[in-house]
Amino acid sequence: MIRFENVTKKYSGTKRPAIDSMDLEVARGEFVFLVGASGSGKSTCLRLILKEEKPSSGSVFVLGNDLGSISSRKVPYFRRNVGVVFQDFRLLPNKTVFQNVAFTLQVIGKSRGYVQEAVPDVLKMVGLETKADRLPHELSGGEQQRVAIARAVVNKPQVLLADEPTGNLDPATSAGIMQILERINAGGTTVLMATHEAGIVDKMQRRVIELVDGVIVRDEREGGYGTTGVVPELKPAVAKGQSAKSAREEVREAAAEADAETKAHQILISSPDAAATAPAATRSAPVNDTADTEVASNATGAISLPRPEATSDLTEHLSLAERLGLRGTVDPETGDEQNVGPVK
Numbered sequence: 192m193i194r195f196e197n198v199t200k201k202y203s204g205t206k207r208p209a210i211d212s213m214d215l216e217v218a219r220g221e222f223v224f225l226v227g228a229s230g231s232g233k234s235t236c237l238r239l240i241l242k243e244e245k246p247s248s249g250s251v252f253v254l255g256n257d258l259g260s261i262s263s264r265k266v267p268y269f270r271r272n273v274g275v276v277f278q279d280f281r282l283l284p285n286k287t288v289f290q291n292v293a294f295t296l297q298v299i300g301k302s303r304g305y306v307q308e309a310v311p312d313v314l315k316m317v318g319l320e321t322k323a324d325r326l327p328h329e330l331s332g333g334e335q336q337r338v339a340i341a342r343a344v345v346n347k348p349q350v351l352l353a354d355e356p357t358g359n360l361d362p363a364t365s366a367g368i369m370q371i372l373e374r375i376n377a378g379g380t381t382v383l384m385a386t387h388e389a390g391i392v393d394k395m396q397r398r399v400i401e402l403v404d405g406v407i408v409r410d411e412r413e414g415g416y417g418t419t420g421v422v423p424e425l426k427p428a429v430a431k432g433q434s435a436k437s438a439r440e441e442v443r444e445a446a447a448e449a450d451a452e453t454k455a456h457q458i459l460i461s462s463p464d465a466a467a468t469a470p471a472a473t474r475s476a477p478v479n480d481t482a483d484t485e486v487a488s489n490a491t492g493a494i495s496l497p498r499p500e501a502t503s504d505l506t507e508h509l510s511l512a513e514r515l516g517l518r519g520t521v522d523p524e525t526g527d528e529q530n531v532g533p534v535k
């Protein structure tokens with residue numbers, strides 16, 4: 192149904208590819224989560240499937256079409272079979288719920304009779320049959336997303352792509368959206384959903400594909416959000432003289448920052464109120480128990496802070512800086528930093 196063959200996508204003006212030599216196969220009727228840190232290539236994957244972007248090399252096949260050879264005249268017809276839902280809903284603000292959903296059908300030339308029948312049906316499916324005459328701004332976020340889903344599936348596409356569909360919603364509302372997506376999938380539609388929401392992925396236990404820097408690092412049949420997160424490989428570069436001096440400054444700054452972070456961390460731990468108002472990435476960063484993973488990146492790209500006791504003196508701060516690649520080896524006899532340089 193969807194197949195990537197050695198697909199690389201490099202946007203112009205960027206150094207590394209957004210998708211790197213990817214092979215992927217999704218069968219009819221599957222429900223697939225695409226997870227990974229911000230910038231790992233999830234949206235690019237979805238855009239390639241929709242033919243909004245072209246691969247730099249390799250081939251994308253969707254619903255039996257080789258997207259590399261499909262004529263531009265045929266693209267709109269191809270897209271009729273691929274519904275899309277976005278994080279920010281993208282409803283037409285001056286049209287009612289009914290009109291927003293009907294719009295999809297009118298664009299593809301469905302008869303008035305068909306529209307009058309199909310729209311109430313799909314609004315019922317998403318639980319909005321009583322709100323057909325409302326304008327988007329008269330709806331909650333969850334309701335707006337339900338309209339967007341209704342619009343995406345009203346013409347019964349074979350594939351539904353959802354890019355962070357619950358990104359703007361609270362957990363309870365998100366659960367309702369996921370029930371709707373499950374129902375749509377149960378009806379035979381293949382669903383691909385990019386998400387950062389670990390709770391949702393863990394609960395659903397569906398296929399999970401995890402991306403890191405445009406590469407699939409995990410493809411699990413019934414997976415959870417997981418914590419594959421890769422520790423960035425940072426090597427100290429060799430530098431001498433002035434740059435070594437400035438690198439030493441960076442080491443000290445890193446140490447001072449680590450100290451500040453440690454204090455913040457202590458405040459978070461001692462004050463539940465402060466924790467409640469902390470940024471999500473800070474709250475969700477896992478605390479690792481093994482010394483070797485004090486500085487680790489989790490799947491959301493958040494750096495988990497070293498435990499407070501691990502950074503209780505300057506030596507430990509410098510060790511943190513060393514792990515970050517800001518500090519090179521120290522000559523054991525003189526104590527001088529021999530090979531010091533900033534992260535490359």
Ligand SMILES: Nc1ncnc2c1ncn2[C@@H]1O[C@H](COP(=O)(O)OP(=O)(O)OP(=O)(O)O)[C@@H](O)[C@H]1O
Pocket residue numbers: 202203205208209227228229230231232233234235236385
């Ligand atoms: N139009 C573009 N032009 C140049 N670079 C782009 C473009 N779109 C995406 N990128 C780059 O491609 C990489 C992958 O981006 P993409 O949006 O696919 O990631 P993502 O995993 O969906 O991220 P997020 O979770 O933040 O939405 C990133 O490095 C991003 O900066």
